[in-house]
Amino acid sequence: MPFDARTFPALSPAERGDRNNPRAVALWLLAVAGLIWIMVAIGGATRLTGSGLSIMEWAPLSGTLPPLSEAEWQRLYDLYRTIPQYHLLNAGFGMEGFKRIFWLEWIHRFWGRLIGLAYLLPFLWLWWRGAIPRALMPRLWLLFFLGGLQGAIGWFMVASGFEADRTAVSPYRLVLHLSMAFLLFGLILWTALGLLRPAPERLPPEAEAARGRVRRQVQAVFWLAVATMLAGGFVAGIRAGFTYNTFPLMDGRLIPAGYLDLSPLWKNLTANIAAVQFNHRLLATLTGLAAAGAALAAWRHLPPGRLRGLVWLLAGAVAAQYALGVLTLLHVVPVGLGTLHQTVAVGVLAAGLVAWHGLRAPRT
Known part of the structure; x- marks a missing residue:
């Protein structure tokens, strides 16, 4: 990786x-x-x-x-x-x-x-x-x-x-x-x-065994966030955010009509407005759930201190970005909110890397 x-x-x-x-x-x-x-x-x-x-x-x-x-x-x-x-x-x-x-x-x-x-x-x-x-x-x-x-x-x-x-x-x-x-x-x-x-930060022996588990959860959050950002690039590229400006449903449906209208099927991932926006929402939601799980794992398995705080910072950044994305959608992508949404995405990336780096395994 x-x-x-x-x-x-x-x-x-x-x-x-x-x-x-x-x-x-x-x-x-x-x-x-x-x-x-x-x-x-x-x-x-x-x-x-x-x-x-x-x-x-x-x-x-x-x-x-x-x-x-x-x-x-x-x-x-x-x-x-x-x-x-x-x-x-x-x-x-x-x-x-x-x-x-x-x-x-x-x-x-x-x-x-x-x-x-x-x-x-x-x-x-x-x-x-x-x-x-x-x-x-x-x-x-x-x-x-x-x-x-x-x-x-x-x-x-x-x-x-x-x-x-x-x-x-x-x-x-x-x-x-x-x-x-x-x-x-x-x-x-x-x-x-x-x-x-x-040098990685040392943890008490009882917490050291859980470091890898929490790190893997943080890595999952990070890669889901990256996937969400790339999907967001296609949302921006085809201006999909200017349609389906309701949340959580899209035109009253959980999965929008026309999700697989394009042929070949792979084009729906990048050129179908309904599919591109739905995929971005789905990935963002999965990222949020993974971030909440990582924060819970950090609270349960890491002692109070810097490393636990880094995981919570990541979860907070993901939550803020999720809320900002919903606001941007509901207000039909005004320039200010849209720019802020793209800017905070980098903050999520930074928070994920800092937490991942802090949780890396100590040298034996």
Whole structure:
């Protein structure tokens, strides 16, 4: 599993060396993870406002600056007026309307560049200072490569929205882009946690035997939450949240009519509005039940203290996200609630990883 301690083992003192400063490296990585968290929030707002297709060029260097002249604004507006989204949704909204959607997408791309600099420059400085444990270097270079790949995936996603008769990006590419953001956040956070707490916390003998049981329950919550988030990506991609705005029933039914209308059957998982929204609700409910079970197990088997608190924090994050999802649905996905729902999803991911990391088995 990508987050198993065998994949990212704690570093021994010999590997860290005398000049290493794992805490400084961990704090840098946590800062980068925080920037990614904000990026996910900005991405949610960009998607919900339909701003993502407003910039039709991928210019990693020259695109750093916004338009600085009226001629440049007009050139970009004329480009935007060539795509279906303009003709089908925004025809005639003028330069002011274009600027409103342009600025949010520009901020989204600028923040991605900021993340790249916030990763690369401290990385090179810490490397030069000898602060990075040698065993960690391949992992950090891999994370840098994945960050660059995420930028390319972002453009791959945006380009799909320029195709004929499209007014939004491909839901498959959207889910790929969102998945990579979650993967980067998770890998960076797990690496930082390993540097801050290289040795698992010891428990009393009577509780030590239950650690693995609670950890497995936390892992189940984590993977169910990830599945729910990916299903939520398809809800966002096909705008399934704007239909069936009742809860817990969907048009008065537990399982909506037309659940398996599409052929082949697998397309119902990604393109059928009724099925996609129902699956997201079902996975969210299973995640909530699993989180409640993990919290109960922690209360019964773990002593009061940090580890029990981490499991309860995860359960609280899942409960908050569930309630927020219901509110977002009932209010027909307003931009504010929809953005907050996507943002809190990263909080659930973080809480799951922190609890999992805290409960990892001590070395024998």
